[in-house]
Amino acid sequence: MVNNMENQEPIAEEATFHNDQVQSLNLPKMEDVVYEPLQPSHMYVNLIVVGIIFLFVLAGVTVLSFMVEEVKPYFLIALVVVLALFGFLTLAEIKAFKFRGYALRSHDILYRDGWLWKSWMVIPFTRIQHLEINQGPIDRIFDLASLQLFTAGGSSSDIDIDGLTPGQAADIKSFIMSKNAEINEGDVDTTL
Amino acid sequence: MSTPHFDFDSPQRQSTIAILLVILKTLKVLFRQIALPFFVFVVMGKKGSDYGTYFVVFICSISFISMVYSIINHFRSFYYIANNELVVHSGILGKKKLSIPIERIQTINFEENLIHKLFHVKRLKIDTAGSGEKELELAAIDNPKAEALRNILLGNKEHSMVFDTQMPKREEVIFSLDIPDLIKAGLMENHLRSGGLILVFMWWIYANLQEVGINAEDYIEEVEKPAFSINLFLLGIGFFILVSLIISLFRTVFKYYNLHLSRSGNGFKISQGLLNSKTISALDHKIQTVSWSDNLLKKLMGIHDLKLKQASSKTVESKESIIVPGCSYRHIMQICQYVFPSWSPNLFTFSKVDKSYLYRSYYFSIILGLLAIGISYIFKNNTAIYGIVVLVAFLMVMSYLGYKKLAYGYNREWIHLKGGAFGDKHVVSPIFKTQSLKISQNPFQRRKNLVNLTLFNASGSESIPFIPRETALIMSNYVLFKIEIDKRHWM
Numbered sequence: 001m002v003n004n005m006e007n008q009e010p011i012a013e014e015a016t017f018h019n020d021q022v023q024s025l026n027l028p029k030m031e032d033v034v035y036e037p038l039q040p041s042h043m044y045v046n047l048i049v050v051g052i053i054f055l056f057v058l059a060g061v062t063v064l065s066f067m068v069e070e071v072k073p074y075f076l077i078a079l080v081v082v083l084a085l086f087g088f089l090t091l092a093e094i095k096a097f098k099f100r101g102y103a104l105r106s107h108d109i110l111y112r113d114g115w116l117w118k119s120w121m122v123i124p125f126t127r128i129q130h131l132e133i134n135q136g137p138i139d140r141i142f143d144l145a146s147l148q149l150f151t152a153g154g155s156s157s158d159i160d161i162d163g164l165t166p167g168q169a170a171d172i173k174s175f176i177m178s179k180n181a182e183i184n185e186g187d188v189d190t191t192l
Numbered sequence: 193m194s195t196p197h198f199d200f201d202s203p204q205r206q207s208t209i210a211i212l213l214v215i216l217k218t219l220k221v222l223f224r225q226i227a228l229p230f231f232v233f234v235v236m237g238k239k240g241s242d243y244g245t246y247f248v249v250f251i252c253s254i255s256f257i258s259m260v261y262s263i264i265n266h267f268r269s270f271y272y273i274a275n276n277e278l279v280v281h282s283g284i285l286g287k288k289k290l291s292i293p294i295e296r297i298q299t300i301n302f303e304e305n306l307i308h309k310l311f312h313v314k315r316l317k318i319d320t321a322g323s324g325e326k327e328l329e330l331a332a333i334d335n336p337k338a339e340a341l342r343n344i345l346l347g348n349k350e351h352s353m354v355f356d357t358q359m360p361k362r363e364e365v366i367f368s369l370d371i372p373d374l375i376k377a378g379l380m381e382n383h384l385r386s387g388g389l390i391l392v393f394m395w396w397i398y399a400n401l402q403e404v405g406i407n408a409e410d411y412i413e414e415v416e417k418p419a420f421s422i423n424l425f426l427l428g429i430g431f432f433i434l435v436s437l438i439i440s441l442f443r444t445v446f447k448y449y450n451l452h453l454s455r456s457g458n459g460f461k462i463s464q465g466l467l468n469s470k471t472i473s474a475l476d477h478k479i480q481t482v483s484w485s486d487n488l489l490k491k492l493m494g495i496h497d498l499k500l501k502q503a504s505s506k507t508v509e510s511k512e513s514i515i516v517p518g519c520s521y522r523h524i525m526q527i528c529q530y531v532f533p534s535w536s537p538n539l540f541t542f543s544k545v546d547k548s549y550l551y552r553s554y555y556f557s558i559i560l561g562l563l564a565i566g567i568s569y570i571f572k573n574n575t576a577i578y579g580i581v582v583l584v585a586f587l588m589v590m591s592y593l594g595y596k597k598l599a600y601g602y603n604r605e606w607i608h609l610k611g612g613a614f615g616d617k618h619v620v621s622p623i624f625k626t627q628s629l630k631i632s633q634n635p636f637q638r639r640k641n642l643v644n645l646t647l648f649n650a651s652g653s654e655s656i657p658f659i660p661r662e663t664a665l666i667m668s669n670y671v672l673f674k675i676e677i678d679k680r681h682w683m
Contacts, residue, residue, distance in 0.1 A: 028673070030668055030672065031665050108672055116635045117632065117635070118632065119632040121628060121630045122628060123627070124672060124675045126675065127626075127627045127682075151648065153648030153650060154653070157630070158628075159628075
């Protein structure tokens, strides 16, 4: 049954079907794909954002320590905590950037992200409701764009690829649209 | 039933009953806001502070302005159908035009409360799937007009919406709740939840009293403090249980009174409710998951709550689900036969998730408990420690039962998840309706090469935690393959 899975008749006959573990050895493997990295300037933008937030927090802690007498003795501890947090966030962004990437197959798009907490997402092209290319003011300075893929599965099931060049984003978008047009040409069965 | 002809090409206005509804709604909101201060100031004879009086005046004027605005808005708003779009104009200062392409309309539901029933009008709710920003509500439309509008809107759909419109009315009631069933279902509800509602309500009163400038604690101190005794404690618990029971009973009866689940064409229709009756329709192909669950009490009585979740925009998700309380196992199987004809409960071999899932819950409970004990120790509250120990033990028992029941099975067509702690829960979903999938891994799972797998569909998501990475990949690869070769409509 492993090999002829593709040739099986649709569900009508399956009520009598009594095997259940699917051995999908011959199916395309999502673990085999090679992920394409994103633009390094994307990492720098993220690091700059972390840095700016850090400066604000640092300023806040310092001002508070010199204004409020009770907080003063804890200034050093607070400083260490803030610095440690900043170091951790910087490291997390650098590590995550190395892992972050997307991959296109002929039927779906994959995206992975994370360092300690890793995640892999896959959306088949046929399930994409619409695509959006965004470019914010900071993106424009660094010549970056982001591609958002929306599904009907709610916001947590969407993919948001930051750190593409505008050209890449447009290419991926048109690739997905042309693939979807190709897929939709086939007959659609409306049973069930 | 022959529907009279209405010309929806020309602008139509809602029924004038809408004005009455606006007035009543304003009064209701107003009542909610000022009932408590009013009670305190007038009934209890306490002289209101200036702050309290201003508060009441402020709320009243805001309500009045919004009411006048809504009434003017009623005369300024109209709807019509043009170029295959339902167009609604409204607004006084800023004009608003909302148009929905008819083929994007997913569900059309009717709702009636007491006023609607009295004046033979219906509230029409129109929902489109996908992005959540396009929902539309027409507060009051005359019954025959509402029916006609629904028929037109649904009639235009090529393959899906034949249900209840072009089909001759041949409805077969497949499940209904009579009064004894209803009471049974109400008594078997989760009373802890009702109890929680009471607590929230009490907190709400307390917070509101403070808002109008009354410190409830002053009054509490006026009451003579009774000596703490075990009898009083038990009495309190007994009272709490009784009130919770009555509340859940009332909630169930009001919500599910006269519930009829009927089958017509290729869909289901459910109508229910005592004061606010509600009709929800669901077409088979739009149903994404079927789930049923019970709790300890319901399990003893052999009844379950059945839920048919259908695709809809996220903001209205829960309202679009068909929930049938008090179903027997036989009824569930019967309904499943309609929705998922090829599904059967014995098609699956179930696998368990990794044991470290249980250990993680244990660690969390213990760490939480130790923290709480530490805090109690600092505040020298020794009686609290006993409570915390009991709570942690309870959490651990629940985790254990939850882990024992958690299992997943799948075949070429379906995915079936089992869960629950004291009760049981089942979720069945066709694999091809999956929208996207996610594999995630935290640092603690990495050592054992475990991952979590989440499958998203158009009505929510199902997660399988702590399974071997290889298993998750085999499943994912199959799910993707299935989505990509299956040409059936998922919605």
